[in-house]
Amino acid sequence: MSSQIVNQDPTGYRLGGRTPNVVWAPADRAEAVDAIRSAASAGQSLVIWGGGTAIDLGFPPERYHAALSTAHLNRVIDYQPDDMTITLEPGVRLSTLQALLAERRQFLPLNPALPDRVTLGGLVSAASSGPWRAGYGTPRDWVIGLRVIGADGLEVRAGGLVVKNVAGYDLPKLYTGSHGTLGLLTEVTFKVLPMPPAVGHALIELSGATEVENVLARLRDSDVDPCVVSLLHGSGVQSIQLPTTADWTLLLEFRHFPEAVRWQLDQLSTASTLGG
Structure with a gap:
């Protein structure tokens, strides 16, 4: 296992009255695959952590052996301002994304609470929206592509990098709001908008x-x-x-x-x- 153990006493990842034995923070997709396959082979349950703002939604896990933090999966993969699309890793904070987009007078029309803590992977996994929902909808309306590592360590690519992408099943909508139960999001592609005048x-x-x-x-x-x-x-x-x-x-x-x-x-x- 090459993933970095970030907390020898992982009480900060306590959930539902349970504390994991270890916290992994993979630096890239390869390390994330290693962590997931290691947990699977040992029969251990794994909980994915972003900013922790929506981690306690729903029922707590019945088993909780390890936490996987997306803290180091925080890179911008691709930004096409003219096409108004951006692809990022799941650990990028919402406030960081909005600041980057603002340099080109663009924004992602989602505004959940605590943007300095909310990660994009967590935002999609929890389908968090915020007060702008009345006019702009939810993450299901703005996610156009995903890469996901399943419990078997295999990676699935859903959607694409362009707005007009209608081929096949719309799997990004399946993963949006799944609360990490279907896998680890490793990349998310959003369509964005110009800032209103x-x-x-x-x-x-x-x-x-x-x-x-x-x-x-x-x-x-x-x-x-x-x-x-x-x-x-x-x-x-x-x-x-x-x-x-x-x-x-x-x-x-x-x-x-x-x-x-x-x-x-x-x-x-x-x-x-x-x-x-």
């Missing part, structure tokens, strides 16, 4: 659950197209220090050309949009 926000103060339901129904039937629709209540309003004292607040965000953002914000103030 303008961003606008609106706060709608609401008096109670009935008004919330009515406003959301009217918003859905209107012509406005927010990329964020977040309903905040009580401490949720206070935690992000919004300029409102209402118990219920609807936070909307619009990302588009300046004229489109202004038009949508104007529409919110009309009786025809939200019923006055």
